[in-house]
Every structure is written in structure tokens, then in C-alpha cells.
Amino acid sequence: MWATTRxxxxxxxxxxxxxxxxxxxxxxxxxxxxxxxxxxxxxARERCRAALDNSGFDWPVTKRITILLSPADxxxxxxxxxxxxAIGVIAAMDDQMPRAALAETALIGExxxxxxxxxxxxxxxxxxxxxxxxxxxxxxxxxxxAEASLVKGLxxxxxxxxxxVVAIMKGEAIPDAPPxxxxxxxxxxxxVGEASRDQVDFADVMGxxxxxxxxxxxxVGGHHLHLTGPRGSGKTTLAERxxxxxxxxxxDERLELTAIHSLAGSLPGDGQIPSxxxxxxxxHSSSRTALLGGxxxxxxxxxxxxxxxxxxxxxxxxxFPRDVIEAxxxxxxxxxxxxxxGEEDATFPARSMVVVASNPCPCGEFHPNLRDNKxxxxxxxxxxxxxxxxxxxxxxxxITRYVEPVRQHELTDVLEVPEPTAxxxxxxxxxxxxxxxxxxxxxxxxNAHVPGPALRELWPMVPEAMSALRTHVLKxxxxxxxxxxxxxxxxxVADLFGLERPDQDCLITAxxxxxxxxxxxxxxxxxxxx
Amino acid sequence: xADDERxxxxxxxxxxxxxxxxxxxxxxxxxxxxxLAGLRDQTDPELSADLGQRLAAARPEDELEHAARRGVRFVxxxxxxxxxxxxxxxxxxxxxxxxxxxIGLWVRGPHRLNDLANRSVAIVGSRLGTTxxxxxxxxxxxxxAQAGHCVVxxxxxxIDYAAHRGALAVSGPTLAVLPCGLDQWYxxxxxPLFEKLASDWLVVSETPPGGVAYRTRFxxxxxxxxxxxxxxxxxxxxxxxxxLSTANWAAGLGRPLMGVPGPVTSAVSExxxxxxxxxNAALVTRSEEVLEMVGEAGQYALDxxxxxxxxRDRLSVDARQVLDAVPVQRAADATSIARVAGLRIPRVxxxxxxxxxxxxxxxxEGRWHLDPG
Numbered sequence: 001m002w003a004t005t006r007x008x009x010x011x012x013x014x015x016x017x018x019x020x021x022x023x024x025x026x027x028x029x030x031x032x033x034x035x036x037x038x039x040x041x042x043x044a045r046e047r048c049r050a051a052l053d054n055s056g057f058d059w060p061v062t063k064r065i066t067i068l069l070s071p072a073d074x075x076x077x078x079x080x081x082x083x084x085x086a087i088g089v090i091a092a093m094d095d096q097m098p099r100a101a102l103a104e105t106a107l108i109g110e111x112x113x114x115x116x117x118x119x120x121x122x123x124x125x126x127x128x129x130x131x132x133x134x135x136x137x138x139x140x141x142x143x144x145x146a147e148a149s150l151v152k153g154l155x156x157x158x159x160x161x162x163x164x165v166v167a168i169m170k171g172e173a174i175p176d177a178p179p180x181x182x183x184x185x186x187x188x189x190x191x192v193g194e195a196s197r198d199q200v201d202f203a204d205v206m207g208x209x210x211x212x213x214x215x216x217x218x219x220v221g222g223h224h225l226h227l228t229g230p231r232g233s234g235k236t237t238l239a240e241r242x243x244x245x246x247x248x249x250x251x252d253e254r255l256e257l258t259a260i261h262s263l264a265g266s267l268p269g270d271g272q273i274p275s276x277x278x279x280x281x282x283x284h285s286s287s288r289t290a291l292l293g294g295x296x297x298x299x300x301x302x303x304x305x306x307x308x309x310x311x312x313x314x315x316x317x318x319x320f321p322r323d324v325i326e327a328x329x330x331x332x333x334x335x336x337x338x339x340x341x342g343e344e345d346a347t348f349p350a351r352s353m354v355v356v357a358s359n360p361c362p363c364g365e366f367h368p369n370l371r372d373n374k375x376x377x378x379x380x381x382x383x384x385x386x387x388x389x390x391x392x393x394x395x396x397x398x399i400t401r402y403v404e405p406v407r408q409h410e411l412t413d414v415l416e417v418p419e420p421t422a423x424x425x426x427x428x429x430x431x432x433x434x435x436x437x438x439x440x441x442x443x444x445x446x447n448a449h450v451p452g453p454a455l456r457e458l459w460p461m462v463p464e465a466m467s468a469l470r471t472h473v474l475k476x477x478x479x480x481x482x483x484x485x486x487x488x489x490x491x492x493v494a495d496l497f498g499l500e501r502p503d504q505d506c507l508i509t510a511x512x513x514x515x516x517x518x519x520x521x522x523x524x525x526x527x528x529x530x
Numbered sequence: 531x532a533d534d535e536r537x538x539x540x541x542x543x544x545x546x547x548x549x550x551x552x553x554x555x556x557x558x559x560x561x562x563x564x565x566l567a568g569l570r571d572q573t574d575p576e577l578s579a580d581l582g583q584r585l586a587a588a589r590p591e592d593e594l595e596h597a598a599r600r601g602v603r604f605v606x607x608x609x610x611x612x613x614x615x616x617x618x619x620x621x622x623x624x625x626x627x628x629x630x631x632x633i634g635l636w637v638r639g640p641h642r643l644n645d646l647a648n649r650s651v652a653i654v655g656s657r658l659g660t661t662x663x664x665x666x667x668x669x670x671x672x673x674x675a676q677a678g679h680c681v682v683x684x685x686x687x688x689i690d691y692a693a694h695r696g697a698l699a700v701s702g703p704t705l706a707v708l709p710c711g712l713d714q715w716y717x718x719x720x721x722p723l724f725e726k727l728a729s730d731w732l733v734v735s736e737t738p739p740g741g742v743a744y745r746t747r748f749x750x751x752x753x754x755x756x757x758x759x760x761x762x763x764x765x766x767x768x769x770x771x772x773x774l775s776t777a778n779w780a781a782g783l784g785r786p787l788m789g790v791p792g793p794v795t796s797a798v799s800e801x802x803x804x805x806x807x808x809x810n811a812a813l814v815t816r817s818e819e820v821l822e823m824v825g826e827a828g829q830y831a832l833d834x835x836x837x838x839x840x841x842r843d844r845l846s847v848d849a850r851q852v853l854d855a856v857p858v859q860r861a862a863d864a865t866s867i868a869r870v871a872g873l874r875i876p877r878v879x880x881x882x883x884x885x886x887x888x889x890x891x892x893x894x895e896g897r898w899h900l901d902p903g
Contacts, residue, residue, distance in 0.1 A: 210661040404665070409672035409699035415723055416695070517793070518662030521688050 001025065003091030003099065006106050006135060007084035008126035009076040012299055012339065012346030013259055015122075015129025016074045017106070020067065020081065022088035027064035035069030038077040047079075047111045048086040055115030055162045057090055065089065075344050077298060080120035083109035083139065086162055087169075096170055106130040106138045107165070108148075115162040117141040119183040121265035121298070124258050127151040139165055143182040147262055150255050150273065183265055200241050203420035207410030211238055213524045214401045214513055216424055219245050220431040221447030221492030224332065224354040224396055226317075226389075228516075229403030230372075231364030235357040236315060238403065242355060243279035243311045245424040247432055253309050256349055260301050260308055263348075278310035280352075284319040292327050294339045299346035304331045307352035317356045318388035328354075329392040335449065351449075356397060361385055372405075398448070398485045400516040431495035447491040452484040461490055461502040468507055486510045497526060531608045537590050538562035539606050539634045540738075544593060545584035546633065548709075548736035549750025552577065554630025558620060562633065597636065597739050601728070602712045605643060606634040613647035616757050623782035625775075628750040632736045635754075638712045639705070639732035646703050646732055647758045650680035651824050652780070654755065654773045655689025655765040656798050663689055663766035663798065666790055668696035670763060673817020675702020679824065682707065682759045684751060685720055685727075689765050689773070694723055698730075705732035707758070709751040710743035734758075752776040761786035761824040763814060767801035774801050777811070786823045787811040845888075848873060852881045853890055853900075861897035 002023040008015045031045050045067075049059045067085060069076050084107040091097035108126055110118040119141045127138055127148040137155035140148045145158035159165050160177035167174045202212065211227070215238060218225040225242075227235040249257060257274055261267045282291050282303040289295050293302035304312060314320060331337045335351030360366040361382040366375035375382070435446055438459070444450055450459070460466050473483040489510035490502035499506065509523050531539075539562040546553040556565045569585060572578045578585075594604060605611055619631045637643055651674050653667055667689045671681045675697035683690040685706035697704035706727050710716040712735050715724045727733050736754060737747055752772070756762055756779035764787075767773035780787050789811040792799025805811040814820050821830040842850060855871035856862070862870075868878040882898055885891045892901050 209664075213661075407669060407672070409668060409696050411699075412701075413695065413699045414726065415698060518660035518796070521659045521661055521664045521692075522657075524661055525687075 001092045003088050003097065003102065005084040005088040005091065005102050006130075007081055007108060008106055008129050009074060009078065009081075010122050010125055010129075010263070011075070011344055012293075012348045013125050013263060013301070013305075014347055015125050016071075017130060017133040017135065018074065018076060018081075018084075019070050020084040020088045021070065022085065022092045023066040023068075024060050024063050024089065024092040025066075029062050029064060031065040031067070033067045033069070035067075035072050036075050037069055037081070038075070040079045041069070041076055041081045041085075044079065044082045044085050044111075047082055047113065048089065050113040051082070051086055051111040051115040051162055052089065054113060057162075057166075058093070059089070060093060078120065078122075079110040079118075080108050080122075080126075082111040083107040083117065083162070083165065086111060087165060090166060097166070098169060101137075101169060104134070104136040105169075106135045108138065108140045108144075109159070111162060116177060117160060117162070117180050119143055119180060121183065122259075122263045123147045124150060124255070124262035124267075127154055127156075128255070128259060130154065139168075141180045143180055146273070147258065147267060150258060183267065200237075200244065201421045202241050202245070202424055203418050205234070205237060205241065205418055206413060207406050208234065208238070208403065209524050210519055211401050211403050212419075212424075213519060214399050215242055216245065216428065217489065217492045217496060217509075217513060218242075218353060218355075218399050219424075219428045220496050221435070221488060222351075222353050222445075223398040223448045223489055223492065224356070224393075226356045226358070226394065226397040226400045227403050228358045228360060228400070230367050230405060231359055233403045233405040235403050236313075239311070239313045239315070239355045239357060240279065240281070241421060242313075242353070243277050244421040245428050246277040246310065246353075247425060247429040248275050249277060249309060257309055260305050260348065264301050264306065266306075276310075278307055278352075279313065280307035280310070281313040281315060284314070284316050284321075288321070288324050288327070291324055292331075292339070293337060293346070293348055294341065299339055299341065299344070301348040302337070304328065304337055304350040304352065305348040308349050310352055311355055312352040313355045313357070315357045317358045317393070318385050322388075322391075325391060325393055329396070332393065332396045354393070354397075356393060358389055359385075395481075396485075398489050399513045401513075402516055427496065430498070431492070434495045434498070435491075447488045447495070450488060450491075452481075452487075455484060455487055455491075459491065459501075461487065461494075461507060462504065465490065465502055465504050465507040468504065472511070482514070486514055489513055493523075531606055535561060535563050536604070536606055536634075537594075538566045540590040540594055540604055541566055541585075541588050542633045543604070543636075543736075544588045544590060544738045545581045547750075548741070548747050549628040549630070549632065549753060551624045551627050551629040554619075554633060557633050558631055593738065593740075597712075600638070600713055600739070602636050602638045602739060604634050605637050607631060611637075611642035611644045613644040613758055615647055615759070616754070618783050619753065619757050622753070622757070622779070625753075625778070625782075626746075626749060628746075628753065632754065634736075636712050636735045636738060637732060638728045638734075640730070641703070641705075641732050643705075643732060643734065646680040646705055647682070649678060650682050650703075650705075650759040651820055652682045652755045652759040652762040652776060653689070653693035653765065654683055654752075654762065654767075654776045655693075656767050656771050656773055656801075657686055657688040657690075658768065659688040659692075659766040659798055660792075660796065662792065663790070664692040667692035667765045668699070670765065670790070670814075670817050670820060671696025671704065672700045672702070674820055675704060676700045677817070677821055677830075678703070679821065680705060680731075680759075682755055684708070684748075684755060684776075685716075685724060685733075687717055687720070691720060691723060693765075694727070698723075698726060703731055705734060707751055707754045708733060708735045708743070709737060709747040711735060711737050711739040711741040713739040714742075716743035748772055749775055753779045756780040756785060757783055759785065759824075761788060761820070763788040763790065763820055764802050764805060764811070765790040766792060766796075766798045767805075768798050769800045769804065771798075771801050774805065777805055777809070781809055788814045788820060788823055790814055841888075842890075845885075848877065849881050849885060852878055853885060856882075856885075856891050856898050856900050858900050859902075861892075861894045861899040863897050867898060 052059045123144040124147045142158035148156045331350035337350040339346045361377040367373040472478045490506040493506040494502040671693035680703035681697040752775045762780035789802040868875045
């Protein structure tokens with residue numbers, strides 16, 4: 001007698017539907033598990049046996065049980081196989097279990113010895129994978145219903161125990177069971193922080209017209225940004241407000257981000273789904289694993305992935321270890337991070353706007369103007385510190401700004417009220433809608449992600465600007481890649497102005513943004529009128 | 531000034547182009563009453579023909595009353611609040627037929643014009659300035675105004691606005707000289723600035739109420755900005771910028787001319803750099819330096835800025851030479867130090883003792899090395 005159930009195995013954020021075939025036959029009494037299970041799955045045997053026994057089902061102790069996980073080449077990991085194995089054993093011995101329905105159902109959940117379910121991380125990406133592979137319904141631990149329900153076209157059953165699953169499948173009365181404890185009872189810190197992050201507003205930032213404009217352009221096109229300036233000049237103040245001006249996540253984006261948190265086990269217990277772009281600010285002493293993802297056993301997404309679709313703020317950038325900086329190259333360029341370990345490649349999305357902040361020297365007090373300079377670092381120390389700013393990340397930063405400390409008179413300005421975050425966000429939204437319209441037949445959404453050849457062929461600037469840009473490249477003022485990056489930023493400037501195509505002004509502005517040169521005052525003001 | 535002369539000046543202000551050199555010099559020589567009579571009598575048929583239509587329509591009493599209702603007054607030479615600096619225009623240059631002492635000024639605001647103008651600095655620049663220039667203009671405006679000097683500018687977009695803004699931020703004195711009549715604001719987007727200036731400080735114009743900001747009126751307006759102030763600072767101006775016109779007037783009047791440098795690659799700093807190169811404009815980088823240029827002699831004198839002093843700098847040349855020869859850690863005797871230093875042994879011994887006293891070197895059993903502290 002045999003039965004097949006289905007579940008999902010994850011490699012990073014990518015899920016594979018796994019068939020669990022259980023054969024119960026006469027022969028030497030033993031339980032064999034084949035198909036590359038990991039330790040957690042091997043242990044499933046013990047949990048399932050106890051769970052069945054304690055739930056009033058019989059574990060066929062006298063029979064030979066073979067459990068096959070296929071396809072065989074996919075490594076399988078995680079305790080959530082428990083439910084599919086247990087139901088497989090029950091179905092193999094019970095003709096009343098509906099075989100056809102089992103083929104269209106994914107079973108997700110870890111079992112306790114008394115037959116109750118436990119939450120598992122990664123339910124959302126599992127549900128997404130299941131739906132893509134023709135699964136119609138899914139059983140998940142009750143607290144994770146909200147997560148699985150995000151996937152369209154799936155009937156989601158939230159269950160508390162093995163008995164409940166069997167009852168539902170057979171169409172019997174559902175027995176009661178104590179509630180399942182959520183994975184994380186406390187909401188994730190950054191989402192608590194969401195409320196407090198709403199408290200920080202660009203309305204509180206006086207002056208800094210230059211930096212504010214640059215941030216707006218970066219937010220429009222998803223460009224990476226480098227803020228440099230003395231300690232206390234307001235780099236962090238600016239950075240922590242950037243996520244606020246990004247538009248709300250759309251349904252697909254929410255799903256992507258929730259999937260990442262589902263994998264990280266950091267979804268809040270109340271089933272709330274993030275609607276705002278994330279802001280992550282890992283410390284420079286964070287481990288490589290925390291930053292990029294990985295970990296022993298299950299591969300977890302790192303900060304770069306948790307910042308997906310939002311802002312990744314790397315404060316005191318020169319203090320980050322060099323190997324970490326090197327490893328950031330891949331997500332910065334491709335929007336994905338692949339963690340290779342043994343035979344397993346785990347892939348996580350990691351497409352964020354990276355904001356890098358640096359002091360001009362280790363003590364942070366250096367100022368190019370003698371009257372403001374309080375730096376006590378030796379020249380050689382300062383030079384070494386700055387040399388760390390070269391390399392793969394800075395090469396991929398499109399906008400560099402020097403942030404001047406706010407002057408007294410800027411704090412007491414009586415003529416202009418700083419624009420609040422909501423106004424900025426509205427403008428960014430409009431500019432992003434223009435991009436969505438322009439790129440609707442393509443895979444990318446933002447200017448920063450448009451491939452160079454496509455940019456040149458389909459979306460050139462006005463001819464004068466194109467030839468000016470070519471001259472810059474020919475004269476060696478820009479590398480070829482730098483030219484493409486300037487072109488992308490010019491589009492963001494144009495989108496902010498509401499132009500059909502980037503003009504000469506847009507190019508000049510994009511160049512100034514890249515070089516950290518002053519911007520034309522008229523340009524900074526022009527967007528206000530538009 | 532007699533009432534009929536004042537009224538005649540109002541009439542001439544209403545009918546003449548602001549700063550028309552012919553008119554201002556005539557009024558300077560003959561007085562407004564006689565010039566007006568001459569116009570009516572066709573003494574100069576061309577001038578009478580040019581201004582005839584305007585003269586026929588002029589209603590000076592009505593205009594004065596109308597202006598007064600808007601809080602605008604007409605100030606003429608000899609009035610208590612007439613700023614004496616303007617009188618220098620009598621001997622100043624004429625540019626494109628503009629020049630001379632204004633026939634009168636339309637003024638709005640709670641201060642006396644001479645009070646503000648007596649201690650004042652013009653800060654002007656390009657409408658197409660950069661964020662850098664605007665930041666500096668605000669900083670200079672704030673610094674100058676904080677010291678009690680009035681920041682005079684044209685209220686234009688860009689540098690002018692930034693200069694006024696800086697002064698207002700520190701609640702310091704600032705006034706705008708406009709090319710248009712004071713019943714309107716040019717540029718319109720700066721209405722909040724002008725309202726603030728009119729209510730707290732001053733707005734001034736040579737153009738009567740109702741007059742439009744024509745391009746030709748900017749030139750005569752610039753002459754007033756230069757003449758009202760004790761010096762003109764230009765922050766960012768391209769090679770042919772209008773801001774340079776103010777600088778030219780200032781130079782023509784012998785007033786200090788100052789320029790804030792920018793990157794040599796910046797087109798909007800070119801005019802300033804030329805001013806510094808060819809016109810001997812003083813290069814200024816902060817408000818203290820501006821004040822030093824416009825203040826009474828010695829009032830704002832600045833200390834010469836030095837690099838941080840190294841205690842070694844106080845030593846004699848010989849002593850420094852010996853110090854260079856003393857090993858950092860491995861002690862050496864006086865003989866070998868003398869050889870390295872190229873000085874005679876007794877002199878070196880003497881100097882080593884001095885250096886020891888001063889704490890530069892350490893004596894270890896008759897041998898010397900540098901004090902690590």
C-alpha cells in the first residue's frame with residue numbers, strides 16, 4: 001500500500017515542490033528514508049511515529065516503511081516535511097484518504113510528539129512555489145494562514161493538529177486542538193520602528209537644499225548614493241528619511257519582501273504584511289552572514305535582502321571589512337545574492353537603494369575649510385581611510401554629495417519652510433509612474449536597472465546631450481560604464497522634471513551629481529514648480 | 531526742500547526713465563522746478579517731445595497720495611533719511627545714458643534709508659548660481675547682517691535672494707532695490723521676501739509706482755545698489771552677468787569691490803575670477819573678510835591666519851640642525867651627533883643641554899635620543 005503527498009523544499013527564496021511517496025508493505029520491520037533528506041527530515045521519522053501514536057493513528061510498527069522524497073537531485077531540508085510524511089503514512093494505510101486531492105495539496109508543518117503543529121519559517125515562498133507548480137490547496141500551521149493567503153489561487157487551510165488535517169481531508173467534523181504558538185510572538189523590531197520612522201520627516205531638515213535634491217533624484221531612479229561629510233553634519237539624519245519618500249510597495253513587491261521575512265523567520269506574529277519600503281542600517285561590525293545571508297543549517301537571508309525594495313544604509317562605510325564590501329558587488333549590480341554552500345545555491349532577492357555614508361577622516365572632524373577644521377588625524381591616516389572608499393561599491397554609486405554641517409542661520413530661516421516627506425514622496429511617485437509607463441514591456445522598473453545597450457538604443461537623451469556625453473567619455477573624463485550611469489541618472493532628473501527626454505540641463509545635473517559638484521540653483525528649484 | 535520742488539521731483543520721477551543721465555544732471559544743476567518749467571516751455575524740444583505724453587498724464591499729488599496709502603514715501607536729496615552715499619553719483623560714471631543722483635527714491639518700510647545705508651554691503655550675483663554660491667551668499671548675508679551691516683541686494687532669484695535670506699534668518703538689516711514700482715513685486719515668486727522686507731526693513735526703487743521692471747531699468751537699479759553701499763561683493767557671475775554691472779558701478783564710484791571665488795571649472799564663477807584678475811577685486815571667503823573691507827580702518831582687522839605652531843619653530847637654526855641629528859631611540863653620544871649635524875662638538879654639547887632643558891631630547895648615561903613625548 002502506498003500514497004503520495006506533496007510539500008515544498010526551499011533553496012534560498014526559490015522553492016521546489018517535492019513528492020513524498022510512502023510505501024507500507026510487509027517485510028522486515030524498519031523505516032527507510034531515501035532522497036537526500038537532511039538531519040531534520042531524518043528525525044521526522046521519530047516525530048511522526050510519536051505524533052501518529054499520540055493522535056490515535058497507528059504507526060505500522062510491524063511493517064516495512066519506505067519514504068521516498070523526489071525529485072532525488074534536489075537537496076531537502078527543514079522540519080516542515082513532518083506533516084507530509086505523517087499524512088503519507090496515514091494515507092498509505094487508509095483508503096478513505098482522498099488520493100486525488102492529496103496530489104493537489106501541499107502540506108507544510110512540523111509536528112510535536114503529541115500530534116500538534118508547529119510554525120516553520122518560509123511559508124510564503126513555499127506557498128508561492130506550490131502555486132506555480134499546480135498545487136491548489138495548502139495546509140499550514142494556523143498562525144501562518146495570513147502569510148500563505150497572500151498567494152493568489154491557493155485554498156489555504158490553517159490547522160492546529162494532525163487530527164484536524166485528516167478530518168478536513170476526509171470531510172469529517174474537525175476536532176478541537178490547542179492553538180499553535182506563532183513563530184515570533186514579538187513583532188519585528190524594524191516594523192515597530194516603522195511607526196517611529198514615520199515620525200522622522202524631511203520637514204525637520206533645515207537647509208541642505210543640495211542634499212535633499214540629490215536624495216530625491218536617487219529615490220526616483222533607485223540610484224545608489226554616497227553621503228560624505230564631517231561627523232554630525234546630518235548624514236544619518238538624511239539617510240533615515242530616505243525610505244519615507246519611496247512610494248508604498250505594490251502587491252508583488254509586498255509579496256517579495258514578505259517572502260524574505262518569512263524565510264528569515266522575522267514576520268510579525270500578528271500576520272501583518274509590510275506595506276512600506278524597508279530601511280536597514282547594519283552596523284559595520286555585523287558578521288558577513290548577518291549582512292549577506294547564509295548561516296549553518298538553513299540558509300537565511302541577510303540584511304541586503306531584508307532591505308530589498310527599500311534602503312540599505314551603510315554608515316561609516318570605510319570601516320566595513322573589505323571582503324564584505326567585495327561581496328556586496330553582486331547584489332548591487334544584479335539585485336540578487338547567491339549564497340553557495342556545498343551543493344546548494346541559495347538565491348535571495350537583494351535589490352535596494354544603497355546609501356553609503358563616510359566621514360572625511362577617521363576622527364570625523366576634518367573640514368576642507370581651515371576655519372571649520374578640527375581634524376587631528378595625520379595626513380597618512382586620512383589618506384588610508386579614504387583609499388577604502390574606492391572599489392566595487394563606490395564605482396557603482398551614481399550620486400555623491402558632500403554634506404555640510406547646517407549653519408546657524410539655516411536653522412533660523414524665515415523665508416522657506418522645508419518640504420515635508422509627504423510632498424517629496426508624491427513627486428517621487430509621479431516620477432516613478434513615468435518610468436513604469438516607459439518600461440512597461442520590460443523586466444525592470446527603475447532607471448537604475450535599465451541595461452546600457454537598451455538605454456542607448458531605446459531611450460537616448462536629446463542629441464546634443466548624447467554628443468556631449470560621448471565627448472566626456474572620449475576625453476576620458478568618464479569611463480564607458482560611468483557614461484551609462486550618468487545617462488541613467490539624467491533620466492531620473494528628467495522624470496523629476498516631467499520631461500519627455502533628458503535635455504542638456506539633465507545631463508549637466510547628472511554629471512554634477514556624480515562628481516559631487518555644486519548643482520545649479522535653478523535646477524534644484526525647478527522641480528518645485530513642476 | 532520746498533514743497534513745490536518736491537512735487538516737481540515727483541513729477542519728473544513719474545515721467546522720466548529711472549536714472550536717465552540727462553535728466554539727473556539737469557535737475558542737479560537747475561533744480562526740478564526749473565527743469566519741469568523748461569520741459570513745459572519746450573526749452574529742449576526733443577526732450578519735451580519724448581516726455582510730452584507722460585507729462586500730460588502725470589498727476590503727482592494723486593500719485594503721492596496713492597503711494598502713501600500703500601505705505602510708500604518719496605525721499606529726495608536733502609531729506610533727513612537721504613543716504614549721503616548717493617551724492618557720489620554726481621561725479622560717478624555714466625553708462626548707456628544712465629547715471630547721476632536719483633531725482634528721488636520711492637521707499638517702503640519702517641526704517642530710515644540713511645540709517646540702513648550708512649553701514650551696508652551689497653551682495654549680488656547670478657540668477658543662475660549654484661547651490662554652492664547660494665549657500666555662500668546666505669552665509670555672507672547672515673554674517674554681515676549679524677554684525678549690524680545692512681545687506682543690500684536686488685531681490686532677484688538666485689544669489690540675491692540667498693543674501694537677503696541669510697540676513698533675515700539672523701533678524702539682521704537688509705533692503706532690496708527693485709527695478710519696478712513698489713506697488714508690485716519683481717520677481718513675483720519672491721513676494722514673501724518683499725512683503726517681509728517692506729514690513730521689517732526696507733524696499734527701495736527709483737521707478738515710480740506703476741512702473742514695470744523693464745530690462746533697461748536693471749542697469750540704473752544696479753547703480754543704486756552700488757552707490758548705497760560701502761562695498762560690493764559678487765558671489766558667482768558668469769562672464770557677461772548683470773551682477774558684473776553692479777560691480778562696474780561700484781568700481782566707478784571707488785567703492786571696494788569683492789569677489790567670492792568658485793571652482794575654476796565653473797562657468798558661473800568666471801566673471802568673478804575675471805574681476806579679481808583684472809579689476810583688483812578683493813578675494814573674500816567669509817563675512818569677516820567682507821567686514822574688514824567695508825568697516826572703519828582697523829574696526830574688523832583680522833589676525834593673519836597661521837598654521838598650527840610647531841614648538842620646533844621657536845628653536846634656533848643650529849638647535850634644529852642638532853635636533854635632526856639626534857636618533858629617535860638608540861641613543862648616540864655628542865661626538866657622533868656633532869658629526870651628523872656638521873657642527874663643532876662644544877657647540878653641539880651646549881645645544882643638546884638646551885634641548886634637554888626644553889624637553890626635546892633625553893639624556894641616557896651621557897648619550898642622547900629623542901624624547902618620545
